[in-house]
Amino acid sequence: MTSSNSRTSEYPIDAFFLDRWSPRAFTDERIDRDVMLTILDAAHWAPSSGNNQPWRFIYGLRGTPAFDTILDLLVAGNQRWARNSAALIVIVSKSYRVASNGEHKPAYTHSFDTGSAWFSVIAQAMKLGYHAHGMEGFDKEKAVEVLGLPDGFRVEAAAAIGRMADKATLPEELREREVPSGRKAVAEIAFEGKFSGEA
Template sequence: MSTKPEARRADHPVDPIFLERWSPRAFTGEEIPRGELDTIFEAARWAPSAYNAQPWRFLYARRNTEAFATFLDLLIEYNQRWAKNAAVLIVAVSAKTFVRPGRGEVVSVRTHSFDTGAAWANLALQATRLGWHAHGMSGFDAERARSVLNVPDDHHVDAAIAIGRHGDKSILPESYHAGEAPSGRRPIGETFFEGGFPGSA
Protein backbone atom coordinates (compact mmCIF):
# COMPACT_ATOMS: atom_id res chain seq x y z
CA MET A 1 0.00 0.00 0.00
CA SER A 2 1.02 3.62 -0.51
CA THR A 3 3.32 4.95 2.18
CA LYS A 4 2.86 8.59 1.25
CA PRO A 5 0.03 10.40 3.01
CA GLU A 6 -1.57 12.77 0.54
CA ALA A 7 -1.61 15.97 2.61
CA ARG A 8 2.18 16.04 2.94
CA ARG A 9 3.32 18.98 0.89
CA ALA A 10 6.64 20.78 1.25
CA ASP A 11 6.83 24.56 0.86
CA HIS A 12 10.34 24.21 -0.60
CA PRO A 13 11.91 21.37 -2.57
CA VAL A 14 13.20 18.57 -0.33
CA ASP A 15 14.11 14.95 -0.87
CA PRO A 16 10.81 12.96 -0.99
CA ILE A 17 11.98 10.71 1.86
CA PHE A 18 11.21 13.49 4.39
CA LEU A 19 7.53 13.51 3.41
CA GLU A 20 7.30 9.75 2.99
CA ARG A 21 8.39 9.20 6.59
CA TRP A 22 5.43 9.41 8.89
CA SER A 23 4.10 7.63 11.95
CA PRO A 24 1.27 5.23 11.23
CA ARG A 25 -0.23 3.03 13.93
CA ALA A 26 -1.82 0.40 11.67
CA PHE A 27 0.91 -2.23 11.60
CA THR A 28 0.34 -5.61 9.96
CA GLY A 29 2.08 -7.86 12.49
CA GLU A 30 4.67 -8.90 9.91
CA GLU A 31 8.13 -9.91 11.16
CA ILE A 32 11.12 -7.97 9.83
CA PRO A 33 13.96 -9.91 8.17
CA ARG A 34 17.18 -9.70 10.21
CA GLY A 35 19.11 -8.14 7.31
CA GLU A 36 16.63 -5.27 6.89
CA LEU A 37 16.68 -4.57 10.61
CA ASP A 38 20.47 -4.48 10.53
CA THR A 39 20.34 -1.96 7.67
CA ILE A 40 17.98 0.23 9.71
CA PHE A 41 20.32 0.00 12.70
CA GLU A 42 23.31 0.70 10.47
CA ALA A 43 21.77 4.01 9.38
CA ALA A 44 21.34 5.04 13.02
CA ARG A 45 24.95 4.20 13.69
CA TRP A 46 26.19 6.83 11.23
CA ALA A 47 24.54 9.78 12.94
CA PRO A 48 26.77 12.66 14.06
CA SER A 49 27.42 13.24 17.77
CA ALA A 50 29.43 15.49 20.05
CA TYR A 51 33.01 14.16 20.39
CA ASN A 52 31.78 11.31 18.16
CA ALA A 53 30.77 9.81 21.51
CA GLN A 54 27.81 7.99 19.89
CA PRO A 55 25.82 8.13 23.14
CA TRP A 56 22.83 6.27 21.70
CA ARG A 57 21.98 2.76 22.87
CA PHE A 58 18.98 0.99 21.34
CA LEU A 59 17.51 -1.83 23.42
CA TYR A 60 15.14 -3.85 21.30
CA ALA A 61 12.85 -6.83 21.05
CA ARG A 62 11.70 -8.52 17.86
CA ARG A 63 8.19 -9.81 17.41
CA ASN A 64 7.73 -13.49 18.33
CA THR A 65 10.58 -13.43 20.84
CA GLU A 66 10.17 -13.64 24.61
CA ALA A 67 11.41 -10.09 25.15
CA PHE A 68 8.66 -8.58 22.96
CA ALA A 69 6.02 -8.95 25.68
CA THR A 70 8.37 -7.32 28.20
CA PHE A 71 8.87 -4.27 25.97
CA LEU A 72 5.18 -4.06 25.06
CA ASP A 73 4.27 -4.07 28.74
CA LEU A 74 6.31 -0.88 29.28
CA LEU A 75 4.01 1.10 26.98
CA ILE A 76 0.92 2.95 28.11
CA GLU A 77 -2.28 1.16 27.17
CA TYR A 78 -3.04 3.58 24.30
CA ASN A 79 0.25 2.64 22.65
CA GLN A 80 0.01 -1.07 23.48
CA ARG A 81 -3.22 -1.34 21.50
CA TRP A 82 -1.50 -0.51 18.20
CA ALA A 83 2.19 -1.27 18.93
CA LYS A 84 1.36 -4.92 19.68
CA ASN A 85 1.42 -5.39 15.87
CA ALA A 86 4.92 -3.94 15.48
CA ALA A 87 7.80 -6.00 14.12
CA VAL A 88 10.26 -4.49 16.61
CA LEU A 89 9.94 -2.49 19.82
CA ILE A 90 12.85 -0.34 20.88
CA VAL A 91 13.77 1.72 23.92
CA ALA A 92 16.29 4.43 23.01
CA VAL A 93 18.72 5.32 25.76
CA SER A 94 21.63 7.76 25.84
CA ALA A 95 24.89 7.69 27.79
CA LYS A 96 25.35 10.96 29.69
CA THR A 97 29.13 10.63 29.89
CA PHE A 98 31.90 9.14 27.83
CA VAL A 99 35.60 8.45 28.23
CA ARG A 100 37.73 10.41 25.76
CA PRO A 101 39.85 7.97 23.78
CA GLY A 102 43.52 8.15 24.65
CA ARG A 103 42.94 10.50 27.61
CA GLY A 104 40.96 8.39 30.08
CA GLU A 105 39.08 11.57 30.96
CA VAL A 106 35.34 11.21 31.69
CA VAL A 107 33.45 13.92 29.83
CA SER A 108 29.87 14.90 30.50
CA VAL A 109 27.94 14.98 27.21
CA ARG A 110 25.29 17.69 27.42
CA THR A 111 23.91 16.79 23.99
CA HIS A 112 23.39 13.06 24.62
CA SER A 113 19.65 13.20 23.84
CA PHE A 114 20.15 15.57 20.89
CA ASP A 115 22.64 13.11 19.41
CA THR A 116 20.36 10.14 20.08
CA GLY A 117 17.57 12.06 18.36
CA ALA A 118 19.77 12.32 15.29
CA ALA A 119 20.34 8.56 15.35
CA TRP A 120 16.59 7.93 15.70
CA ALA A 121 15.91 10.18 12.69
CA ASN A 122 18.42 8.23 10.60
CA LEU A 123 16.77 5.00 11.73
CA ALA A 124 13.30 6.24 10.83
CA LEU A 125 14.33 7.48 7.39
CA GLN A 126 16.13 4.22 6.57
CA ALA A 127 13.09 2.24 7.72
CA THR A 128 10.98 4.31 5.33
CA ARG A 129 13.40 3.70 2.49
CA LEU A 130 12.99 -0.07 3.03
CA GLY A 131 9.18 0.09 3.13
CA TRP A 132 8.85 -0.03 6.92
CA HIS A 133 7.73 2.68 9.32
CA ALA A 134 9.22 3.75 12.63
CA HIS A 135 6.93 5.41 15.18
CA GLY A 136 8.42 7.24 18.20
CA MET A 137 6.70 7.06 21.58
CA SER A 138 6.97 9.02 24.81
CA GLY A 139 3.99 7.11 26.16
CA PHE A 140 5.78 4.48 28.21
CA ASP A 141 7.06 4.03 31.76
CA ALA A 142 10.66 5.23 31.53
CA GLU A 143 11.48 4.43 35.15
CA ARG A 144 10.16 0.88 34.83
CA ALA A 145 12.08 0.54 31.54
CA ARG A 146 15.21 1.54 33.44
CA SER A 147 14.83 -1.23 35.98
CA VAL A 148 13.38 -3.96 33.72
CA LEU A 149 15.97 -3.40 30.98
CA ASN A 150 18.95 -2.84 33.34
CA VAL A 151 19.70 0.70 32.17
CA PRO A 152 22.70 2.05 34.13
CA ASP A 153 22.31 5.25 36.24
CA ASP A 154 24.55 7.31 33.97
CA HIS A 155 22.20 6.71 31.01
CA HIS A 156 19.03 8.60 30.21
CA VAL A 157 15.94 6.79 28.94
CA ASP A 158 14.88 8.90 25.95
CA ALA A 159 12.01 7.34 24.03
CA ALA A 160 10.41 4.17 22.77
CA ILE A 161 10.06 3.29 19.08
CA ALA A 162 7.92 0.81 17.17
CA ILE A 163 8.94 -0.39 13.71
CA GLY A 164 6.35 -2.09 11.57
CA ARG A 165 4.86 -2.65 8.16
CA HIS A 166 2.03 -0.26 7.44
CA GLY A 167 -1.33 -1.85 6.75
CA ASP A 168 -4.93 -0.78 6.33
CA LYS A 169 -6.41 1.28 9.15
CA SER A 170 -9.16 -1.34 9.60
CA ILE A 171 -6.50 -3.23 11.62
CA LEU A 172 -6.93 -0.58 14.32
CA PRO A 173 -9.77 -0.13 16.79
CA GLU A 174 -12.31 2.40 15.49
CA SER A 175 -11.20 5.11 17.93
CA TYR A 176 -7.77 5.27 16.24
CA HIS A 177 -9.03 5.74 12.69
CA ALA A 178 -9.22 9.55 12.70
CA GLY A 179 -5.62 9.79 13.95
CA GLU A 180 -4.34 7.59 11.11
CA ALA A 181 -3.92 10.62 8.88
CA PRO A 182 -1.02 12.70 7.63
CA SER A 183 0.08 15.63 9.75
CA GLY A 184 1.36 18.99 8.55
CA ARG A 185 4.00 21.31 9.93
CA ARG A 186 4.36 24.89 11.14
CA PRO A 187 5.68 27.24 8.46
CA ILE A 188 9.43 27.91 8.35
CA GLY A 189 8.83 31.50 9.50
CA GLU A 190 7.48 30.25 12.84
CA THR A 191 10.42 27.94 13.42
CA PHE A 192 13.59 29.58 12.12
CA PHE A 193 14.54 33.03 13.47
CA GLU A 194 17.43 34.82 11.86
CA GLY A 195 19.52 36.67 14.41
CA GLY A 196 17.73 35.40 17.53
CA PHE A 197 14.26 34.97 18.99
CA PRO A 198 11.75 37.53 17.73
CA GLY A 199 11.67 40.47 20.11
CA SER A 200 15.21 39.79 21.41
CA ALA A 201 17.67 42.70 21.44
Protein backbone atom coordinates (compact mmCIF):
# COMPACT_ATOMS: atom_id res chain seq x y z
CA MET A 1 0.00 0.00 0.00
CA THR A 2 1.09 3.54 -0.78
CA SER A 3 -0.45 6.66 0.76
CA SER A 4 -0.15 10.17 -0.68
CA ASN A 5 -2.35 13.14 -1.54
CA SER A 6 -5.20 11.85 0.71
CA ARG A 7 -5.31 8.62 -1.32
CA THR A 8 -4.21 5.07 -0.53
CA SER A 9 -3.49 2.38 -3.12
CA GLU A 10 -4.17 -1.32 -2.61
CA TYR A 11 -0.68 -2.25 -3.82
CA PRO A 12 2.72 -0.52 -3.45
CA ILE A 13 2.64 1.75 -6.49
CA ASP A 14 4.75 4.87 -6.91
CA ALA A 15 3.28 7.91 -5.13
CA PHE A 16 3.33 9.83 -8.44
CA PHE A 17 0.14 8.03 -9.49
CA LEU A 18 -1.67 9.14 -6.33
CA ASP A 19 -0.35 12.68 -6.59
CA ARG A 20 -1.73 13.00 -10.11
CA TRP A 21 -5.21 14.47 -10.14
CA SER A 22 -7.22 16.99 -12.13
CA PRO A 23 -7.65 20.26 -10.23
CA ARG A 24 -9.83 23.10 -11.47
CA ALA A 25 -8.24 25.84 -9.39
CA PHE A 26 -5.38 27.38 -11.34
CA THR A 27 -3.37 30.53 -10.76
CA ASP A 28 -3.48 33.09 -13.54
CA GLU A 29 0.26 32.57 -14.15
CA ARG A 30 1.41 32.31 -17.74
CA ILE A 31 3.56 29.53 -19.13
CA ASP A 32 6.58 30.12 -21.35
CA ARG A 33 6.27 28.74 -24.89
CA ASP A 34 9.46 26.69 -24.46
CA VAL A 35 8.04 25.10 -21.31
CA MET A 36 4.85 24.22 -23.20
CA LEU A 37 6.88 22.70 -26.02
CA THR A 38 8.93 20.74 -23.49
CA ILE A 39 5.69 19.23 -22.18
CA LEU A 40 4.56 18.38 -25.71
CA ASP A 41 8.00 17.00 -26.61
CA ALA A 42 7.61 14.46 -23.82
CA ALA A 43 4.21 13.50 -25.23
CA HIS A 44 5.52 12.80 -28.69
CA TRP A 45 7.79 10.03 -27.32
CA ALA A 46 4.76 8.01 -26.19
CA PRO A 47 4.31 4.39 -27.34
CA SER A 48 2.74 4.11 -30.78
CA SER A 49 1.44 1.14 -32.77
CA GLY A 50 3.55 0.81 -35.91
CA ASN A 51 5.12 4.15 -34.97
CA ASN A 52 2.07 5.83 -36.51
CA GLN A 53 2.16 8.63 -33.91
CA PRO A 54 -1.49 9.62 -34.43
CA TRP A 55 -1.60 12.32 -31.71
CA ARG A 56 -1.85 16.01 -32.50
CA PHE A 57 -2.05 18.88 -30.03
CA ILE A 58 -3.50 22.29 -30.83
CA TYR A 59 -2.55 24.62 -28.00
CA GLY A 60 -3.03 28.19 -26.90
CA LEU A 61 -1.07 30.06 -24.25
CA ARG A 62 -2.81 32.39 -21.82
CA GLY A 63 -2.99 35.93 -23.20
CA THR A 64 -2.95 34.87 -26.87
CA PRO A 65 -5.73 34.68 -29.49
CA ALA A 66 -5.20 30.89 -29.71
CA PHE A 67 -6.05 30.54 -26.00
CA ASP A 68 -9.24 32.58 -26.48
CA THR A 69 -10.22 30.46 -29.49
CA ILE A 70 -9.94 27.23 -27.52
CA LEU A 71 -11.58 28.73 -24.43
CA ASP A 72 -14.57 29.64 -26.59
CA LEU A 73 -14.98 25.96 -27.54
CA LEU A 74 -15.48 24.90 -23.90
CA VAL A 75 -18.90 24.61 -22.31
CA ALA A 76 -19.71 27.47 -19.94
CA GLY A 77 -19.15 25.33 -16.84
CA ASN A 78 -15.57 24.58 -17.90
CA GLN A 79 -14.87 28.11 -19.15
CA ARG A 80 -15.43 29.61 -15.71
CA TRP A 81 -12.38 27.84 -14.21
CA ALA A 82 -10.28 26.98 -17.30
CA ARG A 83 -9.92 30.68 -18.15
CA ASN A 84 -7.39 30.90 -15.30
CA SER A 85 -5.12 28.16 -16.66
CA ALA A 86 -1.76 28.85 -18.28
CA ALA A 87 -2.53 26.90 -21.45
CA LEU A 88 -5.41 25.15 -23.19
CA ILE A 89 -5.04 22.20 -25.54
CA VAL A 90 -7.31 20.33 -27.92
CA ILE A 91 -6.11 16.74 -28.32
CA VAL A 92 -6.71 15.16 -31.71
CA SER A 93 -5.87 11.78 -33.23
CA LYS A 94 -5.33 10.67 -36.81
CA SER A 95 -7.75 7.78 -37.35
CA TYR A 96 -5.90 6.22 -40.28
CA ARG A 97 -2.46 5.07 -41.33
CA VAL A 98 -1.03 5.33 -44.82
CA ALA A 99 -0.09 2.02 -46.46
CA SER A 100 2.99 1.68 -48.67
CA ASN A 101 0.76 2.08 -51.74
CA GLY A 102 -0.59 5.39 -50.38
CA GLU A 103 -3.97 3.92 -49.38
CA HIS A 104 -5.53 5.15 -46.13
CA LYS A 105 -6.32 2.26 -43.77
CA PRO A 106 -8.12 2.52 -40.41
CA ALA A 107 -5.74 2.81 -37.44
CA TYR A 108 -7.48 0.71 -34.80
CA THR A 109 -5.38 2.00 -31.88
CA HIS A 110 -5.34 5.72 -32.74
CA SER A 111 -7.31 6.75 -29.63
CA PHE A 112 -5.41 4.29 -27.42
CA ASP A 113 -2.06 5.65 -28.58
CA THR A 114 -3.19 9.26 -28.22
CA GLY A 115 -4.30 8.51 -24.67
CA SER A 116 -0.78 7.38 -23.85
CA ALA A 117 0.58 10.63 -25.27
CA TRP A 118 -1.91 12.56 -23.12
CA PHE A 119 -0.62 10.82 -20.01
CA SER A 120 2.89 11.86 -21.02
CA VAL A 121 1.62 15.48 -21.15
CA ILE A 122 0.33 15.07 -17.59
CA ALA A 123 3.54 13.48 -16.34
CA GLN A 124 5.90 16.05 -17.85
CA ALA A 125 3.67 18.91 -16.70
CA MET A 126 3.78 17.57 -13.14
CA LYS A 127 7.57 17.20 -13.29
CA LEU A 128 7.68 20.94 -14.04
CA GLY A 129 5.31 21.93 -11.23
CA TYR A 130 2.09 22.14 -13.24
CA HIS A 131 -1.14 20.13 -13.22
CA ALA A 132 -3.38 19.15 -16.12
CA HIS A 133 -7.15 18.67 -16.31
CA GLY A 134 -8.71 16.89 -19.28
CA MET A 135 -12.22 17.79 -20.44
CA GLU A 136 -14.98 16.19 -22.45
CA GLY A 137 -17.17 19.29 -22.10
CA PHE A 138 -16.55 21.28 -25.26
CA ASP A 139 -18.03 21.69 -28.75
CA LYS A 140 -16.32 18.98 -30.80
CA GLU A 141 -18.01 19.84 -34.10
CA LYS A 142 -17.12 23.50 -33.76
CA ALA A 143 -13.54 22.49 -32.87
CA VAL A 144 -13.20 20.64 -36.19
CA GLU A 145 -14.27 23.75 -38.08
CA VAL A 146 -12.51 26.44 -36.03
CA LEU A 147 -9.23 24.55 -35.73
CA GLY A 148 -9.19 23.55 -39.40
CA LEU A 149 -8.99 19.78 -38.88
CA PRO A 150 -8.78 17.74 -42.08
CA ASP A 151 -10.84 14.60 -42.73
CA GLY A 152 -9.63 11.54 -40.87
CA PHE A 153 -8.82 13.31 -37.62
CA ARG A 154 -10.87 12.75 -34.46
CA VAL A 155 -11.23 15.33 -31.72
CA GLU A 156 -10.53 13.40 -28.51
CA ALA A 157 -10.56 15.89 -25.63
CA ALA A 158 -9.63 19.35 -24.42
CA ALA A 159 -7.31 20.08 -21.52
CA ALA A 160 -6.12 22.87 -19.26
CA ILE A 161 -2.61 23.15 -17.82
CA GLY A 162 -1.52 25.47 -15.06
CA ARG A 163 -0.11 25.91 -11.60
CA MET A 164 -2.53 24.87 -8.89
CA ALA A 165 -4.24 27.60 -6.88
CA ASP A 166 -6.13 27.51 -3.60
CA LYS A 167 -9.63 26.11 -4.06
CA ALA A 168 -11.00 29.33 -2.53
CA THR A 169 -10.40 30.91 -5.95
CA LEU A 170 -13.13 28.73 -7.47
CA PRO A 171 -16.85 29.49 -7.63
CA GLU A 172 -18.43 28.29 -4.37
CA GLU A 173 -20.24 25.28 -5.86
CA LEU A 174 -16.96 23.88 -7.26
CA ARG A 175 -14.91 24.18 -4.07
CA GLU A 176 -16.18 21.01 -2.40
CA ARG A 177 -15.42 19.03 -5.58
CA GLU A 178 -11.81 20.27 -5.57
CA VAL A 179 -10.30 17.16 -3.97
CA PRO A 180 -8.47 14.14 -5.42
CA SER A 181 -11.10 11.54 -6.28
CA GLY A 182 -11.09 7.87 -5.31
CA ARG A 183 -11.04 4.92 -7.66
CA LYS A 184 -12.80 1.57 -8.03
CA ALA A 185 -11.17 -1.42 -6.40
CA VAL A 186 -8.56 -3.22 -8.51
CA ALA A 187 -10.80 -6.31 -8.47
CA GLU A 188 -13.47 -4.31 -10.33
CA ILE A 189 -11.19 -3.45 -13.25
CA ALA A 190 -8.66 -6.33 -13.52
CA PHE A 191 -9.67 -9.93 -14.22
CA GLU A 192 -7.43 -12.94 -14.62
CA GLY A 193 -8.19 -14.96 -17.72
CA LYS A 194 -11.77 -13.86 -18.42
CA PHE A 195 -13.95 -10.76 -18.14
CA SER A 196 -16.05 -10.98 -15.01
CA GLY A 197 -17.01 -7.42 -14.13
CA GLU A 198 -20.11 -5.35 -14.68
CA ALA A 199 -21.12 -4.72 -18.28
